[in-house]
Amino acid sequence: MPMSTREVLLEVRNLNVTFGKGKNKFQAIRDVSFEIYKGETFGLVGESGSGKTTIGRSIMRINEVTGGKILFKGKPINGQISKDWDREITQKIQMIFQDPMASLNERAKVDYIISEGLVNTKKYKSDADRLEKVRNALLEVGLLPEFASRFPHEFSGGQRQRIGIARALVMEPEFIIADEPISALDVSIRAQVLNLLSNLQKQNDLTYLFIAHDLSIVRFITDRTAVIYKGEIVELAETEKLFSNPIHPYTRALISAVPEPNPYKEQAKTIEIYDPSQHNYEMDPPSFVEIEEGHFVLANEEEISRYRATFTIGV
Amino acid sequence: MENNNEKSRILSIQNLIIKFKLRGQVLTAIRDISLDLYKGESLAIVGESGSGKSVLVKSIMGLLDKNGYIDQGEILYKDYNLAKFSTEKDWLKIRGKEIAMVTQDPMTSLNPLKTVGKQIEECVVLHQGLKGKDAYNQTLRLLTDVGIHDVEKRYKQYPHEFSGGMRQRIVIAIAVACNPKILICDEPTTALDVTIQAQILQLLKNLQEKYGLTTIYITHDLGVVAKVADRIAVMYAGDIIEVGKTHEVFFNGKHPYTWALLSSLPQLGAKGEELYSIKGTPPNLFNEIKGDAFAPRNPYALNIDFIERPPFFQVSETHFAKTWLLHSDAPKVEPPQSLQGFFEEGRRYAHEY
Numbered sequence: 001m002p003m004s005t006r007e008v009l010l011e012v013r014n015l016n017v018t019f020g021k022g023k024n025k026f027q028a029i030r031d032v033s034f035e036i037y038k039g040e041t042f043g044l045v046g047e048s049g050s051g052k053t054t055i056g057r058s059i060m061r062i063n064e065v066t067g068g069k070i071l072f073k074g075k076p077i078n079g080q081i082s083k084d085w086d087r088e089i090t091q092k093i094q095m096i097f098q099d100p101m102a103s104l105n106e107r108a109k110v111d112y113i114i115s116e117g118l119v120n121t122k123k124y125k126s127d128a129d130r131l132e133k134v135r136n137a138l139l140e141v142g143l144l145p146e147f148a149s150r151f152p153h154e155f156s157g158g159q160r161q162r163i164g165i166a167r168a169l170v171m172e173p174e175f176i177i178a179d180e181p182i183s184a185l186d187v188s189i190r191a192q193v194l195n196l197l198s199n200l201q202k203q204n205d206l207t208y209l210f211i212a213h214d215l216s217i218v219r220f221i222t223d224r225t226a227v228i229y230k231g232e233i234v235e236l237a238e239t240e241k242l243f244s245n246p247i248h249p250y251t252r253a254l255i256s257a258v259p260e261p262n263p264y265k266e267q268a269k270t271i272e273i274y275d276p277s278q279h280n281y282e283m284d285p286p287s288f289v290e291i292e293e294g295h296f297v298l299a300n301e302e303e304i305s306r307y308r309a310t311f312t313i314g315v
Numbered sequence: 316m317e318n319n320n321e322k323s324r325i326l327s328i329q330n331l332i333i334k335f336k337l338r339g340q341v342l343t344a345i346r347d348i349s350l351d352l353y354k355g356e357s358l359a360i361v362g363e364s365g366s367g368k369s370v371l372v373k374s375i376m377g378l379l380d381k382n383g384y385i386d387q388g389e390i391l392y393k394d395y396n397l398a399k400f401s402t403e404k405d406w407l408k409i410r411g412k413e414i415a416m417v418t419q420d421p422m423t424s425l426n427p428l429k430t431v432g433k434q435i436e437e438c439v440v441l442h443q444g445l446k447g448k449d450a451y452n453q454t455l456r457l458l459t460d461v462g463i464h465d466v467e468k469r470y471k472q473y474p475h476e477f478s479g480g481m482r483q484r485i486v487i488a489i490a491v492a493c494n495p496k497i498l499i500c501d502e503p504t505t506a507l508d509v510t511i512q513a514q515i516l517q518l519l520k521n522l523q524e525k526y527g528l529t530t531i532y533i534t535h536d537l538g539v540v541a542k543v544a545d546r547i548a549v550m551y552a553g554d555i556i557e558v559g560k561t562h563e564v565f566f567n568g569k570h571p572y573t574w575a576l577l578s579s580l581p582q583l584g585a586k587g588e589e590l591y592s593i594k595g596t597p598p599n600l601f602n603e604i605k606g607d608a609f610a611p612r613n614p615y616a617l618n619i620d621f622i623e624r625p626p627f628f629q630v631s632e633t634h635f636a637k638t639w640l641l642h643s644d645a646p647k648v649e650p651p652q653s654l655q656g657f658f659e660e661g662r663r664y665a666h667e668y
Contacts, residue, residue, distance in 0.1 A: 047508040048479075156596075186363050187535050191579040191592035198589075213508060216538070220581035220590065240586075257513040259538025261580055263561040264664035266541040271513045 006037040009073065009207050010059065010175060016067035017054055028054045030231040033288070041201065041208040043222030043239065045215060051231040052211050056177045059209070060095050091121055094168035098180040100160035104152040110163055111148040117171045137166040141196060158189035162196070169200065179211045194221060215258045219243050227251045233288070237295035247297045247307050250274045322353035325529050326375070326497060331388035331398070333374055342600045344370045344383070346553040357523060357530040359540040362550035365597055368533045372499050376416055377406040412442055415495035419502040421482035425474040431485045432470030438492035461488045462518055480511035484518065491522060501533045516542050537580060541565065549573050552598050552608035559634030566661025569636035572609045574650050583657055591653060607638065615640060615648050
């Protein structure tokens with residue numbers, strides 16, 4: 001499918017996020033731009049401290065944006081916006097958190113946890129309607145409706161994560177930010193939650209921003225992936241392209257570091273190490289360039305010609 | 316497992332049963348495990364949380380929680396039977412000196428009020444008997460060994476001045492400072508980033524060679540296992556259900572649970588299709604388990620799996636699996652379709668290397 005004809009659901013344009021003031025100023029996000037198409041799963045990978053969560057939180061409007069714009073369905077979601085639009089965004093953009101042990105209110109029953117968003121936005125007609133919505137949300141994530149009257153501590157990690165997903169679903173969102181939704185779960189539960197997420201995507205026509213550090217999972221679930229390093233996106237491409245043909249040295253290092261479940265390969269493998277000083281950006285500052293269709297990389301002119309050269313040979 | 320001539324046994328666990336008293340009930344966490352550890356090897360113990368892998372190694376270190384006890388069996392190390400140890404004084408002969416441990420979270424395993432140098436030196440003084448200048452120099456050497464630069468300055472710094480990866484290096488330095496024979500690494504890289512993880516695993520491998528360590532890795536990441544392990548023991552519900560050389564378990568696994576674990580790897584999944592997931596939940600260890608513990612979740616289960624517990628069947632000289640499917644009377648069962656390609660690939664590699 002040609003990219004240009006696809007509907008853009010969310011657009012991040014020259015996003016800058018700075019924390020602190022004066023001496024303690026820290027630029028967490030530097031001039032980040034990307035688009036997320038409707039119906040796709042967009043992956044954001046990077047190490048801890050790279051700023052991937054900050055981007056997610058900026059879209060959720062938890063972190064204040066210092067510069068740049070975030071557009072949802074073409075309309076800005078930051079700054080001065082109308083009350084109706086504000087309410088609509090609150091409902092349409094939902095989040096699934098990393099740690100299901102910490103993200104559920106221990107003192108509230110599942111019923112309350114799931115319907116809190118509904119209550120806040122008054123998105124139900126009667127109490128019976130609200131209970132019906134909670135019931136459906138629970139069924140959708142594969143839990144029993146009876147669980148509504150229980151407390152979070154009565155559930156296992158995987159079940160709690162399902163409650164977290166139900167809480168997002170009940171708002172009937174279009175866009176879900178999943179911040180490391182399975183990294184706190186056990187191996188066998190991971191597969192279940194991943195399957196659940198992709199089934200829900202098909203059924204409810206959802207768009208995901210999938211934030212993770214585990215590249216093997218990103219490769220499996222995302223359509224396109226952006227690699228972020230120290231607050232900058234260094235490479236963005238269709239996931240398969242990115243993994244089969246990584247260009248930026250950081251991406252290459254990151255992919256080479258992922259352990260594969262193959263003892264022969266793994267024990268013979270050498271790991272590439274990324275050295276940021278290899279770039280000569282003082283004289284020749286880098287820009288975000290499209291090197292082939294839909295494949296962007298952060299590079300300066302000299303690097304681009306070098307990357308292009310290796311590209312045409314097909315190394 | 317008896318006739319492994321090339322390597323000598325360093326630790327031997329025999330018919331070990333560990334129970335916990337919990338709210339008036341008794342939970343059996345380890346159900347009759349026998350396992351040998353050979354000198355110089357690195358063994359990986361894999362399994363889900365709750366499978367008992369941490370309990371098993373804690374019992375080797377004498378670190379079981381107060382309500383846990385060894386009900387039966389022996390843990391033989393040198394001339395000691397660790398299962399019979401009861402006092403702290405006994406354990407001090409083993410802990411650190413003979414068997415040391417690297418834990419999961421480097422954020423919580425260091426003392427925040429002491430410089431890292433002092434923390435390492437403590438071990439050097441206690442276990443290597445060095446004093447003053449000698450101990451200091453040995454500490455600096457250890458810091459260099461674990462890949463820390465500018466050691467004299469780093470010696471004086473506190474844990475909060477180090478990143479997660481660097482802290483894990485310090486923890487490793489402390490473990491190695493005791494000059495142990497066996498190093499247990501309990502999820503050593505779970506809290507770390509992939510690039511750092513790769514470095515730490517490489518470091519552990521190098522140290523193993525340099526100091527002639529025998530290592531036990533506990534992990535649920537099969538990628539990590541592939542990188543570091545010579546042998547794998549797969550645990551399920553307090554039992555070792557398959558054990559063998561790494562490539563044997565990966566590419567010629569016999570137990571359906573091993574198949575299930577491998578199949579649920581995202582690397583083996585096809586994009587856009589369902590990823591294989593194990594149905595149901597692990598058994599409740601408060602109840603007595605009859606037959607093969609995995610049987611209720613096992614699509615290949617035979618009738619006998621629900622009645623009698625399978626013994627170890629021998630696959631090769633080094634490879635054993637506890638499944639009735641290997642019995643000569645069992646029907647022939649092929650591993651799941653999704654794994655055939657993976658096994659095939661493994662066999663190809665086996666020829667190349």
